[in-house]
Structures are given as structure tokens and as C-alpha cells.
Amino acid sequence: AQSVTQLDSHVSVSEGTPVLLRCNYSSSYSPSLFWYVQHPNKGLQLLLKYTSAATLVKGINGFEAEFKKSETSFHLTKPSAHMSDAAEYFCVVSDKGSNYQLIWGAGTKLIIKP
Amino acid sequence: DAGVIQSPRHEVTEMGQEVTLRCKPISGHNSLFWYRQTMMRGLELLIYFNNNVPIDDSGMPEDRFSAKMPNASFSTLKIQPSEPRDSAVYFCASSFAGDSTDTQYFGPGTRLTVL
Numbered sequence: 207a208q209s210v211t212q213l214d215s216h217v218s219v220s221e222g223t224p225v226l227l228r229c230n231y232s233s234s235y236s237p238s239l240f241w242y243v244q245h246p247n248k249g250l251q252l253l254l255k256y257t258s259a260a261t262l263v264k265g266i267n268g269f270e271a272e273f274k275k276s277e278t279s280f281h282l283t284k285p286s287a288h289m290s291d292a293a294e295y296f297c298v299v300s301d302k303g304s305n306y307q308l309i310w311g312a313g314t315k316l317i318i319k320p
Numbered sequence: 321d322a323g324v325i326q327s328p329r330h331e332v333t334e335m336g337q338e339v340t341l342r343c344k345p346i347s348g349h350n351s352l353f354w355y356r357q358t359m360m361r362g363l364e365l366l367i368y369f370n371n372n373v374p375i376d377d378s379g380m381p382e383d384r385f386s387a388k389m390p391n392a393s394f395s396t397l398k399i400q401p402s403e404p405r406d407s408a409v410y411f412c413a414s415s416f417a418g419d420s421t422d423t424q425y426f427g428p429g430t431r432l433t434v435l
Contacts, residue, residue, distance in 0.1 A: 238422055249411065249428040250363075296363075300422040306351060306375075306415075308424060310363050 208233045208301050212311035219287050220319045225269075227282040227314045229297030238300035239280045240308075241271055245293040253295070256280060267291070292318045322346075324427035326412050332433045338400040341430045344393055345414030353424060354387055354397050355411040363411075369395065370417055402434045 213228040231237060239256040254265025261273045267290075271282045280297060294313045301307040325344040333339055345352050354366040367377040372389045380387070384403070389395040399406055409431050413424040 240423070242426075247431075250413075250426040252423065252425065255423055306353075306368055306370075306417070306422060307365070308422070312362065 208299050208309050210297050210299050210309050210311040212297050212314050214314050216315045216317060218317040218319060221289055222286050225284040225287045225316065227295050227316065229280045229311060230278055231280060231299045232278060233299055239273060240298040241265065241282050242296045242298060243293050287318050289318050292316055324412055324414050324425055326427035326430050328430060329428060330431045333402055334435050335403055336401045338398065339402045339432060341397040341410050343395045343412030343427060346425055349414035349416050351415045351417045352389060352395050353413040355413065356408045357411060358408045404434045407432055407434050
């Protein structure tokens, strides 16, 4: 069975410093992996997705994630945090076996300190 | 592209009333999903349609909940009668099932409060 673990429920960084949000997954298939972002009282926005074309995936707003099969990880990074990055971030794996089920991580709340 | 459209954005109703949530998926998408998000349970898949046909409704909480997709551009989620524990944010998402990445695109959600 597929699963997703987001290792931190909260991450706090200062504005202008790097961001690292950690995600590990387990999958029996060659997975599709996603990061979604949810700003307070807003909907879920696709940040980036891994489709097996390239292991380093660039997303919107300066975020990127690297797929590491040997470590079963898909960590999200950004070189320099901005106040507008404060939000909740979800790591998601697509369950190819079911053809549609998304397996959601519990979410990581990113807090940006001025 | 307008993205997934949901209405209303906010709904406040009293216990026992009927509530209807609406969704217009992205044009050309053939899969549609209804989710519910609460603090306690996170994001839950309620029902999944493919080509307007319900494929999996195992997430629908109980018979008070029903969903329809009469055509490729419109879906409804109905709760009758509503209860306070139904208070949540309801999201609609759509995707193109021929896309091997299964990317789902979400609407802005409907925040439902049942008093």
C-alpha cells in the first residue's frame, strides 16, 4: 500500500532563509508525486509535480523538489523564504493501482518569522 | 482557463435544512472529485466520477449525502437533512484521466456552517 509521511507538522523559518519541508513516501509502483499549498482560508493549489521526466522538479513561486528513489523522499525546498509563503503544504502520492486515489500527507504548516 | 468553479463560497444553514453545493470542472476534464476538509480528519475523498458516472462513493458519510453529475460540466453535492457535524470546507477537483500523472486541480471550496 502507498503512504506519505510528512516529517514535520510545523516548520518555522525567518524571512530570507532557506525552506526545507520533508516528505517520505512508500509506493509499490513508479509514483507520481505532488506538492500542494493551501493558504489560510483558501483552496488547494498545485505547487509542482513529479512525473518521472526529471528528478529535480521546479514549481511556482521559486519552490522545487527533488525525487530521490533510493531514499524514497520528495523534499520541498526554496532558497529564500518570503512572508507570502506562510501556508500549509501537502505532499501527495498518486495511487496508480486505483487510477485516481491521491494519498495525502498530514500537512506541514510553514511559519515565516519577520 | 477559469479553473474549477464552486458555488456558493460560503453557506450558513440551520440543522435539518437541505444544502446543495455546486461545481463546474475544468473544460475537457473527464474526472471529478468531491472532498471534505476538517481540522479533525483532514482531507477526505467523498466521491469520484469518471465520464459523469460515479465510480467510487465509499467515502460518502451516510445516506444524507448524495452527488450527481448530469453532464460533463456540472456536478452537485447535496446534504439532506444537514447536521452540525457536516460543517466543513467542501472541495471539488477535476482531472483528465488520460493524463498519466493524475493531476487534480481544486476549486476554491465551499465553507459550510450548519448551526
